[in-house]
Amino acid sequence: MCGFVGIVRPGGLHPEDEEQVRRATRALAHRGPDAQGIWIGSHMALGVARLAVRGGQAAAQPLCVEGNGEMTPQAVLAFNGEIYDDSVSARGTDGYGVTNGSSADTRWLAAHLGAHGLDCLADIDGMFAFAYWQPGRRRLFLARDRWGEKPLYWTRLPEGGLAFGSEPGALIPVHGIDWAIEPRAVATFVGLGYWRGRGTPWSAVERLGAGQAIAWVDGVMNVTTWWSPQAETFATVTVPPDTLGIYWHLTSAVGSRLVGERPMGALLSGGLDSSLIVSLAADAGVRLPVWTVRWDDPGWDERVYAAAVGAHLGLEHRWVDFGPWDVPRRIEALVDAYGEPFGDESLLPTSAVLEAASSEVDVVLTGDGGDELFGGYDRYCWRPSAHVEYQDVFCACPRRVLHQVFVPEILDDEESLPLRSAGRNIRDQRRWIDLHGYLSDDLLRKMDRAAGRVGIENRAPFLARTLSRWAMTLSAEVLWWGDVGKQPLRALAAKLLPAEIVRRGKLGFGVPLSPWFRGPLRSWVRDRLLSGTLVATGWIESAGLERILRDHFDGQERSRALFNLLMLAIWLERWPRRLVNHPPPGTPSSLKVGRR
Structure with a gap:
């Protein structure tokens, strides 16, 4: 478990970028309580907060790949995750300038990214998100594992720049990010209970999808999918396995x-x-x-x-x-x-x-x-049935x-x-x-x-x-x-x-919200939802909000919808306060609404 954050700009870093990345790295200390490391180049600033599960304190990050005696490294890697196949992790790291102080899986990834680029990802059994920067080429690779076990958020900066981090909160110290909220995405969240794919609450901030990668070269960016489940082989075996x-x-x-x-x-x-x-x-x-x-x-x-x-x-x-x-x-x-x-x-x-x-x-x-x-x-x-659809039930x-x-x-x-x-x-x-x-x-x-x-x-x-x-x-x-x-x-x-x-049958890891929202938490839920935060956005019908509360209290099942609205209401109260604590120049503290 680690966290990383970075800023890259085609025209070179701004004077304030180093301090912004240091503050952002400190904001990820909960993900990586053992150590923090910063690397600053002419065009890239990269910070890592690390939990040292493998390699101990010697496996420092960001990892620098030696540049044949040159002062500038050949590459710099920030890696969050684990590569599990040790027979692969320990093999093939010689000859790529990767120092022995780092853990085996980090060395393997740095070496094979240098030799094969993103093509090496197909060989990996692991969970990961990483940033791999090659200063000489001004090329950045960002990628996530095939199932999306490790997160990565990103947003464009003015003049072709890019900011990225393991959590959205890590991007708050970075100046120039548009945090306007996308109302349609919010409605989709309330319907599903989660943000789908690359979606986030914000118009300009995205989450890199599972099995996706970004190649950024001197301000030109391309998002690709390096892995996805294959329809051709899915559900084709009809003989029970031994x-x-x-x-x-x-x-x-x-x-x-x-x-x-x-x-x-x-x-x-x-x-x-x-x-x-x-x-x-x-x-x-x-x-x-x-x-x-x-x-x-x-x-x-x-x-x-x-x-x-x-x-x-x-x-x-x-x-x-x-x-x-x-x-x-x-x-x-x-x-x-x-x-x-x-x-x-x-x-x-x-x-x-x-x-x-x-x-x-x-x-x-x-x-x-x-x-x-x-x-x-x-x-x-x-x-x-003819009257009820799967998605409306579940x-x-x-x-x-x-x-x-x-x-x-x-x-x-x-x-x-x-x-x-x-x-x-x-x-x-x-x-x-x-x-x-x-x-x-x-x-x-x-x-x-x-x-x-x-x-x-x-x-x-x-x-x-x-x-x-x-x-x-x-x-x-x-x-x-x-x-x-x-x-x-x-x-x-x-x-x-x-x-x-x-x-035994499937119980699931649910929560008895329905009786709790009608019983011991009834007043708290009602007060938080009707406090005015939701209605003030202009997205919510106050009469409709009161109606679903009343329906649930009267015995209809609305607990999951109420929970999603409750999480939204509390977030809308607390998120602007976090932005105010890190005010970029010219950014108002009030809530902004935008469109993708």
Whole structure:
């Protein structure tokens, strides 16, 4: 887990750029609490805040590639993430001027970017975002990993310049950024609960998409996609795989995620995915301490399953209590940490459990990706009717509710819906949608920001290159028996885990918002939503806002829509204050609204 930020200008850096990058790097200290490093050239300023999981303090960043005796380095690399395949990481770094003081995966990446450019990314099994600068060519590469585990935001600066960083908050000290908010994007966020693809709340600030890269050469920029799921091979395998093959894929993935020099643990829900992860780690001789959320509502509590797995494997277990009393304080803190509204309510217990784990370990393994790859969601089996559509049942805020709340001028029905799908049957189509959007835009963004907030690294074995590529070839005929998914994983779990884990259905890492918003949090939710912040934007119909509150209090389910609006309202209150604390010359402190 690291964070980096940079400014590049074709005409040379401005006098204030070095100080801006230093301030921005300090703003990322939560992501990289071990060390901070700055590199300043004639056209590029680059800063890194580092959590030293591998390589210790000797693996300083930014990493400079020696320039054959010249004062100016051949290249400079800022790298956030891990490359897991050590047989690749340790190979081929000689002869490219990469010093031995850096960690093996950082050296490998710098060497192979120098030799092969972005073509080397196809060989990587890992999670990453990086900035690779070649001063002699005035060329910059920015890139993210295939699934989007690590984030990267960017924006154009005047006269062909570019600013980029691991979080939007890191860009606040950079002068010349237009922070005007895009209302249509906001409406889409409320509908989905997350920002899709390259989307952010701002007209001029974008997030680099999963599997995307930027090549910037002396002010000319090109965005490319170096990887995306392949429709040609997706869901083509109709013969069930043998259990030994599944075991090999998962064992290899888990084993590769156990590399490192810092204490490790795991998040254990008691579900199939996280239980398999800790079981296979134990098979490899690593009994990870585990953390589980303990709810006071028995309808949401999974402790009996998590306890059964922990006892079966002989694991040290930590319990983290979570309830409605923790919601107001935690939401305020998370809005600041995310830097943008985020509408997945599971971020609340996720942040609590990661916060607890960070006091003992620096790395945690998670089961992220298992549901999308192996068909774990019950919604994949939902059968549409003539009157109700899939997206209106399972999105955070149905279109009819959006039309009640937002003024018509900023609504775009097409933009408010999930991606169109590709696949051979309805279940595979829904997996395809999630693999193209929900996984990277919601789940992985949630985990990265919640982990980065407390300086801990999260790793997802299910997203290993070989395992995920193989899993995407499996069809619905292989993954489901009737309406029960994940059959290949269940077959393996039957040999490794207690029977109740194999048989149990999907609960998910949700939050009982609906009863909380009608009960102990009712007054707080109403007061925050009706405080005037939302209506003052001109985007919101006050009567519609009051109506969905009343509908929910009267028994209709509107909790996810209310949560998204609540996150938006709190963000709108707090974001302008952060801009005022770092005022660029001539920038007003009031909220600005713009268009993409």
